[in-house]
Amino acid sequence: MTSGGSADKPGMADLALSLAGGEPRPARAVVRKLARHLARILVVVLLGGFLGATLVRVAPGYGVDSEELDSRLSAESLRAARRAAAPQEGLFPFYLHFCERLLHGDLGESRLLHMPVRQLVAERFPETAKSVGLGLALAWTAGLGLATAAVMTAGGVDLLAGLLASVLVCIPAAVLALLFIMVQAPARLAIGLILFPKVFQFARNLLADAAARPHVLAARARGAAGVGVFLRHVLPVAGPQLLALGGISVSMAFAAAIPVEALCDLPGIGQLAWQAAMGRDLALLVDLTMIVTLLTLLANSAADLAGLGRP
């Protein structure tokens, strides 16, 4: 083992890997992997932003404003409104200036809401974080709980939970969100139900796979307690994959938050993204594209890194 300075004294990464059930790896390799991930995140976020900017710029309706139909406006004001809405510079210069401003922490101003994007994101992000957090908590509590019950008990729970997951996976996210409004339940819980089938199905398969290993079957055959076998021999085997699933479920939750917030008028970044798209708000859309891309990549990378310990 040649892990440099960390050979005798394991670092946090090694410790994390140990906890994840894998063998400790050289710290340098972990650092290299982290650096690769960060570089990839940076490149993809920048590309995502550029792609977002390109799509908005070429979208029909970019550079026009409903204000133009206001018959009260004089010809001069109308021209001024058109000038203000029209692109001030080409796509590449715009994006270069945009990135330059971004480096200084300036996210630009929303043309639609006449507010700094930074302020809008700061106001709206906690709402989305709340929705995503609540949705993840519900999906994981119900999904992992039912998956565990399905693996630990006889076929009834498995059948019912599987049926529920199948039904939920068939219902479009928008319909689920509207159902929550109809029954006066918080619409953000819909995110939980959108995620539940995925979490349940994956978790159930992983746990069932781990529970079918020969040593687990042998332990059970010898009369070992079910909970003890599950905690000592099933969960640790499925653990790294479940962690990976956790990372992916974060990005799925953000994806689900956009239609739910837009439909249910929850004032989060999902609703903001919808408004920005409808109003062709370039700065706002590019910023939101980059933020959502960043969050998705971070979640995926976290999942990837968590899976380093897999055999």
Added chain:
Amino acid sequence: MKRWILCLGLIFATVSTRCAGAQPGSELRFCIPSDPRTWNPLLVEDDASETIRYLTGGVLVRLNRQTQQLEPELATAWKVSRAGNAISFTLRRNVRFSDGSAFTARDVAYTIAQLMDPALHSPTGDAFRAAPGKVITRIADPYQITILFPAPVVGLAKLFDQVAILSATSPEHERAVLGPYQLADYRGGSFVLLRRNPNYWKHDSAGRPLPYIQSVRLDIEQNRDIELLRLLRGEIDLIGSLSPESYDRLSAKAPGMAVDAGVSLDSEQMWFNQAPSAPIAEYKKAWFRSTNFRRAVSESIHRDDIIRIVFHGHARPAVSWISPANRAWFDSKLAPHAFDRSEALRLLAHDGFTLVNGVLHDRAGHAVEFSLVTNAGNTPRERMAAMIQQDLAAIGIRVHVVTLDFSSLIERITRSLNYEACLLGLVNDDLDPNAQMNVWLSSGENHQWNPGEKKPATAWEAEIDRLMRAQAASLDAKKRKQDVDRVQEIVWKQEPFIYLVDKDALMAVSPNLHNVSPVALRPQVYWNIDWLWLSNSGSRRP
């Protein structure tokens, strides 16, 4: 397992109870469709900002939405000069802004200077701009001011209904207001909270301060179905504008809450693209420029069916560009275009069109077909387009309905002009026809069927130009009415816009809200906000 289910149930119930809002205190609640785009009352253009301006802004004179007459507010008296280019106001004394600063003529002068600043591009200010030149204000004393315009401005006094007076001295700038409410809180995408202005000058006959309602909470809600659901649950007290479907649904569930205040100022119309630069086939432009073609299309559309099926009876066949709700300017001599397919075919035959095997062809043998664009997501409009398609199929015209999102639609009708026909509704808040100069002058950018003409393309457009300019320059109300009537007649005959229906003003009002007198003009329900009160919220009955 049972424990798990119980825990989940408890979490769900707890969160549900916390979020199903209860209505506290004397607070009026209703929804606005979006975040306000501006807090500056001089730059208002969207509905949400307009609502806030109406509730917070103090104006010199107010148009009574019921009588359609001007009433004194911050000005106790006013007088327009004989030449029509000046107006003198006598201001109310002992009035204070919400921040405590005194209201004087200086504030009016400051507001006018801001409003008429050419760099501001205020839609409100543009209504005052009859000719280039500087606007001068003369302050005789702290309560007397005269405003001089470079040219006569028709309907001058009424325009001040839209001008919220700003404070010249307050460090709070536009947050210092003279209206019944002031901004208390705002959470982006969620709500705007207005609280009663403690310095509001109005009192009732018993000396009690107005408005009666302590606060107004404006929830930002784009989804109209959710808005209706919230009304039925008692979470909001009114809806200013209902769709016909929502009106019927509400009438079935809570008949006392649905209100039809009669015909509104809003119309639905279609028009053909006649612009020479439009990227469409020349032979199609020739059809669209033909008065007979346009009239034939108009007479083939069964407006009564549209009203019955699309608007559930809550609309009238449209006659003119001025709605019958505009009592002063509507030309009552005009009658709706009759539904008459044989007359339509006769008009088409006159232009050389022939009907062969159920398909209409022009002289050159081109089958008559065109696309009709409209905005996606507006269900009544989409249904209207489908009905027009069906009606015109009966005279051999094939219509392709194309729905576009609003931004794309605006781009097509204002920039690329890449469309053949458009179905759209115009919202009109101003009673004076002068507010529509940009639509009717052939050089206007909002002259939708052929925007920005260098010179009038037709004799009748030249005549409209002449009449509109004459009415804009005249201070003789009778002469103005004659000119505007004549324009309405020309438009009725030529049909550059094919007016289809004038929609009714449909709204919903909770039975807990009192002193409500719904009207067709905006804001239909709360135009007399000072006098409204809520019965279930602890506010004293006046």
